[in-house]
Amino acid sequence: MGIQYLNEHLMFGKIGNAFVVLSFTASIVAMLSYAFQVYRNEEESLSWNKLARFSFFIHACSVFGIISLLFYLIQSHYFEYYYVWQHSSTTLPEKYMWACLWEGQEGSFLIWTVWHVVLSILLVWKGKKWEAPTMMFIMMIQVFLASMLLGLQFGDIKIGSNPFILLRNHPDFANLPFIHLPDYLAKLKDGRGLNPLLQNYWMVIHPPTLFLGFAATAIPFAFAMGGLVTRQYREWVKPALPWTFFGIAILGIGILMGGAWAYEALSFGGFWAWDPVENASLVPWITLVGGAHVMLIYKKNGTSLFTAVMLLAVTFILVLYSTFLTRSGILGETSVHAFTNLGMTGQLLLYMLFFIVLTIVLLIVHRKAISNPTEDEALSSREFWMFMGMLVLLISAIQITFTTSIPVINKVFGLKMAPPVDAIDFYNSWQTPLAAIIALLIAVSQFFKWKQSDWKSVAKKLALSFIIALVVTIVFQISVGFARVQHIILFMTSLWAILANLDYLIRVLKGKFNFSGGSVAHIGIGLILLGALVSNAKKEIISENRLNVDLGKDFPNKENILLYQGDTLAMGEYYVTYKGKEKEGIHQYYEVEYLKANHNAGGFTKEFSLKPFIQLNERMGNVSEPATRHFLHKDIYTHVTYAEMDNKNQVDEKGYKEPKKHLLAVGDTIVVSNSLFVLLEIDKAVDKKANALNENDIALGLKLKVTDINKKDYFIEPLFIIRGNEKITVPAEIEKLGLKFDFTSIDTQANKFEVSLSEKKSNSRDFIIMKALIFPGINILWIGCVLMFVGTWIAIRKQISDLKREA
Amino acid sequence: MKKIHIALIVLIAILLGVIISTVSESGTYVSFKTATEKPDRTYHIIGKVNLQKEFIYNPEKDANVFGFFMTDTIGTEKRVLYNGTKPQDFELAERIVVVGKMKGDDFIASQVLMKCPSKYNKTGEEEGGEWSNGSQRPQ
Incomplete structure (x- = not known):
């Protein structure tokens, strides 16, 4: 018979574990049933669909069950559960309870899983013929994600980390004596709590938004893969487009929320610091944007299908890679906010490799069917410039990924590279020119017609916005001015992007709302670039310390x-x-x-x-x-x-703080808070009578000159006396300055003398x-975010209405 | 030759540029010994803060210089002068990374990265902490 523990609530954990196992097995059944539905003939597929939907229903219920239970446990402060103990505490304000849920890895996998389920419900409900092919892949992803919560241990191999593990079974606690007492819960008092850095309302909204964005990238990926396996090579693009834009909008907002958080609450000193974790979520967004544009090219023109499939797959794999980077602990030394390693590196790696291999195999098998027709795109066609834009985005994505991956490259090749010394500057020096090219393409591309256009008429239409942008840039440069040429260029091009799109919206689209999505979103991007540029390049440190002695070029930082x-x-x-x-x-x-x-x-x-x-x-x-x-x-x-x-410095009864020791030679000067003092000379003939000393005492005095801030001099002499075997010191005090000098020791070899100086606490002000x-101009950036989001939603509506019109 | 091919060649050329520039700009993790041999180069050094020795921080004199003693992974101890304020809870840092160069017998650091312990980690695993940035260099 084991120990009977008091006040535990084990029931919830048992139900939770049942849900964990059920969600895993149901996702396998759902994946297989959907696969059978795809590959079997018509009659059979109907019954497979029933089984698939049923097991998806079970999977969905279990996933919602897990998250509700975990939230309930956190709410109820059941610290017998390790996750609850680790991420929450009774003192935590109610509003942050949700944040506890996704502070840990298990919880963040869970919220991701939940979003996949929510989006899947839409696919099952509205997907029609696309239900089976897409759900087959989504469920495949779910099998992996559900396994992350299993928490099974086979020898050295660990599969997943279970959020319902009990505190007393956790390796960190299992060996502690108090954990084996029946009333260990009473001794525990409180949970460890949410990291104070994360006690912020952004922690409540940023992670779920980002994970919804991550989940959204899986849908276009599933469409592309589903299109391949069902050989509907062309049909998948149109129904996948609204999802792609949805992913762009949500992931984009999620990333920018992270930036807003960093700007507002964390002391990064800006909204973007090129931190590996930030980068890891930005890169999939960039490739998704590239993918969406190539899909648009395909929709209009029938070319670039292979590129579209590839970019959607790359986006999804980059999302997995970003999870791998942040959760495997590999970033360890380079990132401010990487997760700690839960020993799931192998599993994460396997997850990623599985989808890489799967994608490559499918692409190779179906490559002929989706390869480009051989005709060349005209230089004056819109699709050509959009394709160029995609390539620039790709370069940007690769540059960020490569630099962020330095720790991974080290691991793989056994190198010892460190990140660039000035990482922010390094990223900026690459990304600023790339952003300028993107802005340029945003400005000009839509004025080209599909297939072919007349150069002269394009130039004519672009002239107005170009001239305005040029004039504004010149005026700005003269009046305010940038120090770097690349900043001037980015200023001009992003301004042109905004104006050209505004012009397009007014003069070409004539304000037609349904078609305005692209222009509005592009104005948003232009404003984001402009706001980021101005707020960063024209950032002004007003707290610069001008009074300090210049410490030379080694210490350029004077901002505090x-x-x-x-x-x-x-x-x-x-x-x-x-x-x-x-x-x-x-x-x-x-x-x-x-x-x-x-x-x-x-x-x-x-x-x-x-x-x-x-x-x-x-x-x-x-x-x-x-x-x-x-x-x-x-x-x-x-x-x-x-x-x-607080006041670490204890004071004595007279109000003096702990003394500070100074070792001086004759002639040395020391600066203290309200004065400076010089050791003038050593007094070897101390007047014994005047100082009430014994005749046999050996006495030494330090003649000190103390000068206060009003240039008033004080002369004092603390004494050092040897009486027999005893050492006695007679300190000297200057009441007015609140200083006490004590002659505490002699270094005979170096011919130096130790003065212990105490200052009154009242000397130091808080x-x-x-x-x-x-x-x-940081508001330009935030307005840009809103417009980007709104524009993308208009585009989603447009794509959906296009779909409906065709159906 | 299709235009797309030209674009691809340009793409590959730029990618090479990315790789070369990253490798050439990348820092190196070294010991104080190597940094002393090449005082004109900026290095990353991993080590431990010597908590026995007093920190040097006199904000009333200069708020932007913080000094401490650090032992690198092979056991050399040097004084590090960091151009910034004393990071919050510096005393708690288990391991730190300093970025900078040697000058005389001091290491002049422009960045300090601290790894704080997770205080409840009884097993004392290597990964059991979180890194926090002690430096906020102007961009």
Whole structure:
């Protein structure tokens, strides 16, 4: 008989485990049944469809069952479950409960699975003849994803990680003595909790959106593969198009939400830092955009089918690769926010390799049927320029992937390459020119007609927007100005992209809403590029520390500035004051006030105040979060980069802090907070009577000159006395300056003398180290995001209505 | 020759450029010894912070210099001067990566990456932590 543990709720775990197993087996049955439906004759396929739908229904119910149960366990704080203990705590605000669900790997696989199921319901319901071929592949993906939750161990091989594992069975806990007490739960008190860095509303909305985007890339992939296996090589493109645009819209918004989060709450100092995890989600979006454009070429023109299939497959595989990068722990040393390794690297690798091999085999088998007709596209055709755009996107994707994959390349080839020293600059130096070419193509492509167009008329139509863009760029360059040529070029081309699309919308489409999707989305992209460029290239650090001694070219960074409580410093057009701090729960807020000089009346008027904070979290470490003041044309970002946390320095009864030791030779000068002091000479003939010393004492004195900030000099002499075997020191104090000098030791070899200097605590005022940045025009970027999203939705509607019209 | 072929050739040429530029721009993980031999090159060094020795941080004098002692993977200890503020909870960093170059006997770091322990990881696995960026270089 084992130990009877108290207060456990094991029932839920048992049901949960049943769901995990059921979702896995049902996905296998559904996959096989759909495969039989595809490959068997008409009559049989109907009964296979019934079985397939039934097992999909079971799979869907189990997946929803798992996520509901897990959420219920988190809500109820059942810490006997490791996942609940690891990712939540009783002190966590209600609004972050969802975030706990997907903080861990298991939960993030789960949310991904859930989205596949949700999208699959649409496929089953509306897919008609495409139900079986697409669902066959979706279920294949689900088999792999469901296996990620199995948590089976065969010797060294681990299949999946189970979210319902009990705390007392987890390897981290199983060997701890307290875990074998019947009332171990009472001793546990609280869960480890959600990482404070992630306690943010973005954590509630960003991961599910991103995973919906990831899930959405599987659908066009399934259409393309389904088209191959059913030999409906051409028919799949049209029904897949709305899904592709859906993926672009959702994944795009998911990525940008991550950027907004980084910008607003994390101290990246910008919205995009080319972090490997960010890159890993951006790359599939780029290839999906490429894929969608090639699909449009095919829809109009009947060419480039092979490329379309390939890009959709590449997109899906890149999504898997991104999961592999972030979850295998391989990024370890290069990324700010990679997941920890759960020992599933092999499984993730297998997952990815399976789909790579499957895609390659299918592409080879069916290559003849989907290869291009041999005719060449005209240079003056729209499809040619769209195809070029796709190639540029591909280059961009490859450059990002290659650089991000350095740790993988190291692993495979046994190298020891580190990421580029200035990674952000390296990425920007590649991506800025590529973005400029993309912007150029966005501007001009749609003015070309399909098949062939008249060069002169294209040029005529483009002239107006080009001239405006050129004039604005010249004016901007003269008045504000960029330092780098590539910035000027990107400014001009993205501006042209916006104007040309606006022009197209007004003059060519005449504002027809249904057809406006492309133009609106492209204006959005243009604005995103423009906003990213201006806010980044014209970013201004106003907290620059001009007072510091120049430390030379080795220390170029002066962006952090010290601000004493009550002091006011000029920063940019503002004067900034640190008003004080206050504690609210686990947040230590610092009030930073922005003032403007009042020229008429003199003095300052308050403009606004910001409260950046440091989250105090004993268990996970302190996290500092910036505060930002938003204006229409700029944001002022304020971040406390360092502050002395609580009062670590104990004071003695007279108010002195712990002494600091200084080793000096004669002539040395030391700077302290409110003065400086020099060791003038060693007094070997100390007046014993005046200092009430014994006749036999050996005494040494240090003659010190202390100069305060008002250039007033004080002369003092702390003593070092040897009385028999005893060492006695007589410290010297300057009340007025709150300084106490103690002569504590002698280094006879180096001829140096140790002074222990204590300062009164009241000497040091509270201060913060902060930095303040101005991001101009960041709102252009956010408006661009909205337009990109809206435009893509209009395009989805258009594609769906095209489909309906044909049916 | 079709235009598409020309495009593909250009594509391949640019890809070669990508690979070459990445490899040439990439950093190298080395020890302090190698960095001392080539003081003009910027390197990545992995190591441990010596918590026995005091950190050097006098924000009142200069908020943008933070010094500490670090032992690299082969056991050499050097003083590292980082051009930035003292990162939050630097004391908790198990392993760190510094990026910079040697100057005299000091390593001048432009970036510091910390790996913080997951404090409840009893097995003390290598992967059991999260990396956080201690540096925010201006872009």
